[in-house]
Amino acid sequence: MALQSAAAATLLPSAFSIPKEEMWYLLQSKSSAYLKNSTLLGISLSDHVKADSSSCSLRIKRDCNQRNLAIQAVATTPAINVSTPEAKKTLRKGSVVITGASSGLGLATAKALAETGKWHVIMACRDFLKAERAAKSAGIAKDNYTVMHLDLASLDSVRQFVDNFRRSGRPLDVLVCNAAVYLPTAKEPTFTADGFELSVGTNHLGHFLLSRLMMEDLKQSDYPSKRLIIVGSITGNTNTLAGNVPPKAYLGDMRGLVGGLNGLNSSAMVDGGEFDGAKAYKDSKVCNMLTMQEFHRRYHEETGITFASLYPGCIATTGLFREHIPLFRILFPPFQKYITKGFVSEEESGKRLAQVVSDPTLTKSGVYWSWNKDSANFENQLSQEASDVEKACKVWELSEKLVGLA
C-alpha cells in the first residue's frame, strides 16, 4: 500500500500542483477510506444520549454565544514588551514542562532548550527510565533537566503530576503539550484509564486537564514571557492537501464527545461515527488547535500568557509512526528525503518548537506557526473547522465535564 501510494504520488500529473512537502500524507491514505463517507456512518446512539446531546448542544450554543458576544472576537494581540522594568528583573533560568519529552520532537526540543543554558526542562513522561536514558544519550546536562512521571492516559496521573510539580517548588514559565499517540492501523478502539478512546483521551483530554490545572502555576510565574504551547498538525487542517487525505478530521456535532467516547453508550469517535484510528488522531489534533484558541480568547487579555500552536513539519523518523505497518516505516523517511523533500529532522523540528517556547519575537498569542522550506517561521491559516469559535467553545465545555472540572 505504501509503495503503491509512493508510486502514485510520484506519478501525479503536475497539473495537480500539489506542494511536495504535503505529498507524504498520500502515503497514509487507506484506499477503503476513499469509499466511505464518515458522515454516513453514524452509529446507533441510545435515545438518552441523543437527548443529552441535543440539550447539551443547545445549552452550549447559548452559553458560547453569550460568551462570544462578551469577548467580541478578541483578535491576536501584539507581543508583550519584554523590556519592561519587571521583565528585566528576571534573571533566573526559565522553567519549561514538556510532555512526551522521552523521544522525537519533545526530546529534541528539550535538548535544544537545555543547550542554551537558559532553561531547566521538566520532562513529563510516562516511562521514567526511558526518559532518563533518552536525556543522557541526548547529552542533556544533569543540571538542566528533571524527569517527572506523567501518564496522560490517566486523569489521576495528570492530577498527581501537578501535585508533584507544585511540591518541587519550581516555577512554571512555559508548558508544552507535545505528547501524542497515533494508531493508524488499529481495528478496534482502545481506552484510557478513565474510559476515553485512547487518541483523543491522551492527546486532547489529558492535555486539557493538565493545561487547565497548570494555568494557576503559569499565572504565578514572574517570567517575562509566559507561554502555553499545544502541538498541532497539518493533518487536522482540511485547508491543506494533507488534511484532505481520507479519513479527514471532522468533529461534527460532537455527539461522541458528549457521550464520553467510551464505545459503550456512545461512539468512541468525537463525531459519533465508526472507529477509525487515523481519524481519531486527526480529530485529537483539531481539538488541540481549537483548545489553544479558546485559551487565547478566555485568558490572554487577562493574564498576558501567550497561547500558540504549531505544525513542526514532517518528522518522518519519530516514534509517532511506531504502530504503522513495517513497510511504511521503512519507506517513509527516504520518501520524504528524496522524493517530496519535505523531510524535517528531529533536530530541526526541536529547534522550531524551542523557538516557539523561547524566541522573544514569537510572543503573539492565538497563532498557529509553521515554517517554510528555508526554515523561516510564518503564521499559518487554520482550516474552517480548526478555527470555528463555536466548536472551540463546545470542545472546551464538553471536555471540562469529562475531566471533572465542571
Ligand SMILES: NC(=O)c1ccc[n+]([C@@H]2O[C@H](COP(=O)([O-])OP(=O)(O)OC[C@H]3O[C@@H](n4cnc5c(N)ncnc54)[C@H](OP(=O)(O)O)[C@@H]3O)[C@@H](O)[C@H]2O)c1
Ligand atoms: N512526527 C511528525 O511528523 C509530526 C508531525 C506533526 C505533528 N507532530 C506532533 O508532534 C508531537 C510529538 O510527536 P513525535 O513525532 O515526536 O512522536 P513520538 O516520538 O512518538 O513522541 C510522542 C511522545 O508522547 C509520549 N506519550 C505517548 N503517550 C503518552 C502518555 N499516555 N502519557 C505521556 N506521554 C505519552 C511518548 O512517550 P513514550 O516515549 O513513552 O512512548 C513520546 O515521548 C505530537 O503531538 C504529534 O502530533 C508530529
